[in-house]
Amino acid sequence: MSELRKDPVTGRWVIISNERRKRPGDFLLESVHPTSNASCPFCAGHEQMTPKELMAYGRNGSGPDTPGWSLRVIPNQYPVLRVEGTLDREAEGLFDKMNGIGAHEVVIESPRHEDTLATLDEGAVEQVLWACRERLMDLKRDRRFRYMIIFKNHGAAAGASLDHSCTQLIALPIVPREVRDEVDGARTHFMTKERCVFCDILRQETADRRRLIAENADMVAIAPYAPRFPFETWILPRRHQACFEDSPRHEYASLARMLGDILRRMNKTLRMPPFNLLIHSAPVAEEAGEYYHWHVEIIPKLTKVAGFEWATGFYLNPTSPEEAAEVLRDVRP
Amino acid sequence: MSELRKDPVTGRWVIISNERRKRPGDFLLESVHPTSNASCPFCAGHEQMTPKELMAYGRNGSGPDTPGWSLRVIPNQYPVLRVEGTLDREAEGLFDKMNGIGAHEVVIESPRHEDTLATLDEGAVEQVLWACRERLMDLKRDRRFRYMIIFKNHGAAAGASLDHSCTQLIALPIVPREVRDEVDGARTHFMTKERCVFCDILRQETADRRRLIAENADMVAIAPYAPRFPFETWILPRRHQACFEDSPRHEYASLARMLGDILRRMNKTLRMPPFNLLIHSAPVAEEAGEYYHWHVEIIPKLTKVAGFEWATGFYLNPTSPEEAAEVLRDVRP
Numbered sequence: 104m105s106e107l108r109k110d111p112v113t114g115r116w117v118i119i120s121n122e123r124r125k126r127p128g129d130f131l132l133e134s135v136h137p138t139s140n141a142s143c144p145f146c147a148g149h150e151q152m153t154p155k156e157l158m159a160y161g162r163n164g165s166g167p168d169t170p171g172w173s174l175r176v177i178p179n180q181y182p183v184l185r186v187e188g189t190l191d192r193e194a195e196g197l198f199d200k201m202n203g204i205g206a207h208e209v210v211i212e213s214p215r216h217e218d219t220l221a222t223l224d225e226g227a228v229e230q231v232l233w234a235c236r237e238r239l240m241d242l243k244r245d246r247r248f249r250y251m252i253i254f255k256n257h258g259a260a261a262g263a264s265l266d267h268s269c270t271q272l273i274a275l276p277i278v279p280r281e282v283r284d285e286v287d288g289a290r291t292h293f294m295t296k297e298r299c300v301f302c303d304i305l306r307q308e309t310a311d312r313r314r315l316i317a318e319n320a321d322m323v324a325i326a327p328y329a330p331r332f333p334f335e336t337w338i339l340p341r342r343h344q345a346c347f348e349d350s351p352r353h354e355y356a357s358l359a360r361m362l363g364d365i366l367r368r369m370n371k372t373l374r375m376p377p378f379n380l381l382i383h384s385a386p387v388a389e390e391a392g393e394y395y396h397w398h399v400e401i402i403p404k405l406t407k408v409a410g411f412e413w414a415t416g417f418y419l420n421p422t423s424p425e426e427a428a429e430v431l432r433d434v435r436p
Numbered sequence: 437m438s439e440l441r442k443d444p445v446t447g448r449w450v451i452i453s454n455e456r457r458k459r460p461g462d463f464l465l466e467s468v469h470p471t472s473n474a475s476c477p478f479c480a481g482h483e484q485m486t487p488k489e490l491m492a493y494g495r496n497g498s499g500p501d502t503p504g505w506s507l508r509v510i511p512n513q514y515p516v517l518r519v520e521g522t523l524d525r526e527a528e529g530l531f532d533k534m535n536g537i538g539a540h541e542v543v544i545e546s547p548r549h550e551d552t553l554a555t556l557d558e559g560a561v562e563q564v565l566w567a568c569r570e571r572l573m574d575l576k577r578d579r580r581f582r583y584m585i586i587f588k589n590h591g592a593a594a595g596a597s598l599d600h601s602c603t604q605l606i607a608l609p610i611v612p613r614e615v616r617d618e619v620d621g622a623r624t625h626f627m628t629k630e631r632c633v634f635c636d637i638l639r640q641e642t643a644d645r646r647r648l649i650a651e652n653a654d655m656v657a658i659a660p661y662a663p664r665f666p667f668e669t670w671i672l673p674r675r676h677q678a679c680f681e682d683s684p685r686h687e688y689a690s691l692a693r694m695l696g697d698i699l700r701r702m703n704k705t706l707r708m709p710p711f712n713l714l715i716h717s718a719p720v721a722e723e724a725g726e727y728y729h730w731h732v733e734i735i736p737k738l739t740k741v742a743g744f745e746w747a748t749g750f751y752l753n754p755t756s757p758e759e760a761a762e763v764l765r766d767v768r769p
């Protein structure tokens with residue numbers, strides 16, 4: 104029989120469906136394979152095709168917007184939100200609106216078109232995380248921004264518009280709903296129990312081990328108890344910390360190692376799936392230090408979201424997290 | 437510049453993006469064209485390939501599970517939730533679960549494989565709505581169910597697993613999150629203003645007309661102020677009513693006429709898009725009569741949901757509702 108399960112942070116229910124059970128080979132997916140593209144604006148040598156860079160790593164004397172970099176951060180050419188202007192709030196009869204103030208940046212992870220987070224070496228992945236941290240620290244000083252989201256779309260099916268591997272950063276003038284629910288859920292848990300809910304999850308999952316995928320000195324990868332999607336994977340730092348950008352340097356190295364490991368396991372067992380990667384961190388200027396705990400979510404794009412999910416916010420997942428964890432745990436990368 | 441807009445019911449913010457503006461021809465979509473399939477279990481003559489029917493319309497003396505019907509309702513062969521058993525609630529350490537009690541039924545809209553809601557005549561579409569009403573009335577008597585959702589997935593990209601046009605009905609033992617947010621938002625609006633928020637929307641949109649798509653005696657079709665998706669369309673009954681199943685018969689006829697009209701407009705202007713159709717109605721056994729207002733949402737599947745949306749619950753929409761309404765209003769079906 105199917106099971107209804109509740110996420111202990113957001114209170115979101117999901118259905119783990121046995122009737123429609125799917126194993127890794129059952130998903131019809133759009134695999135993402137390395138390509139080449141002579142006119143890619145993110146490749147080394149094409150720096151003039153992008154907006155002017157905000158920062159770069161790896162230059163050995165080469166000037167901005169020229170080759171010689173190992174990582175490059177640029178403003179998005181078609182930004183979702185723009186930095187220029189003041190934030191205006193306005194009513195339109197019954198309705199409320201604001202103008203689109205924010206920031207939208209792109210971290211180009213490598214000068215080479217065919218690299219991915221799964222094939223880059225650990226140091227290069229750590230550099231990506233470090234660049235995100237640097238940009239967060241800078242954007243945080245802008246008092247108009249309430250939330251910064253770091254995410255990655257890998258493959259067209261996951262929403263990527265270019266093949267070249269990159270991570271995006273968007274600064275928002277409001278705290279979005281999904282984040283609000285998570286932060287409020289964590290606060291409620293803390294207020295009743297005086298404990299961080301993510302620390303509780305870490306304790307239970309590392310003891311129970313059925314949903315544990317991998318662990319290293321600083322990071323633990325699990326299949327969450329109530330995943331929306333098959334093979335959804337969370338990576339949590341063992342040490343309690345509300346904000347991603349406040350972590351000590353060695354935790355970025357541990358996360359880089361864990362990310363590469365998990366993505367290679369997924370590539371092997373799920374046949375190079377498209378995926379989304381999200382870094383959940385506490386909102387700027389909220390005292391979430393005691394009760395929030397930053398983490399990474401990886402969502403392979405294996406299923407289609409249909410009417411039931413859109414209408415209810417209730418996800419139907421054909422693969423139990425116990426089965427997903429077992430499969431990913433047993434892959435030999 | 438882009439705009440941030442807030443839905444007055446749920447409080448959900450969306451970004452209407454001008455930088456990434458898309459017109460109807462700009463979407464790369466998987467058009468849904470009529471097909472044939474000699475082994476479709478939903479076609480007339482194949483009644484033995486489905487579970488036993490719960491009800492049928494149009495029979496003229498023919499027995500159950502034989503040809504001769506114009507509409508047929510069956511339990512889903514691979515149900516998301518099952519009717520049999522008692523609802524058990526259980527903790528698993530930190531986590532909460534229930535067993536998968538519920539109901540999952542399928543309304544086969546026509547005996548012919550190639551029919552769709554856009555090509556069926558008005559009477560046949562009305563029959564679909566009436567069948568949904570009959571099944572709702574029956575399922576409502578089961579006290580284990582808290583919410584019933586009626587939805588339709590049209591085309592593989594919108595999550596349909598079979599081509600044959602059908603509508604699904606799922607009864608849930610809990611009120612799902614998306615519904616909770618909507619109902620709570622409507623209640624809050626009523627408590628502050630003593631007015632239904634949907635009646636307020638109807639008043640403003642029929643006066644303003646910029647987001648109005650079509651209207652008839654009982655129904656109004658609009659592009660909502662803060663749509664998550666391009667060309668998202670809502671159909672609202674003019675008369676205040678919390679529950680879909682409590683409407684007078686002539687409103688189903690008016691809705692059938694409006695549905696066919698809107699879907700034909702979309703087929704013409706958006707090139708036979710895949711879509712999801714959702715009927716939002718008040719939860720069973722809640723006193724929502726004064727503040728909730730049932731309605732239909734149609735979501736053409738034109739864009740991919742990416743990391744930003746999954747992380748934030750904040751939707752990025754490249755087509756403003758004013759532009760979508762203008763396009764759909766001007767189509768001559």
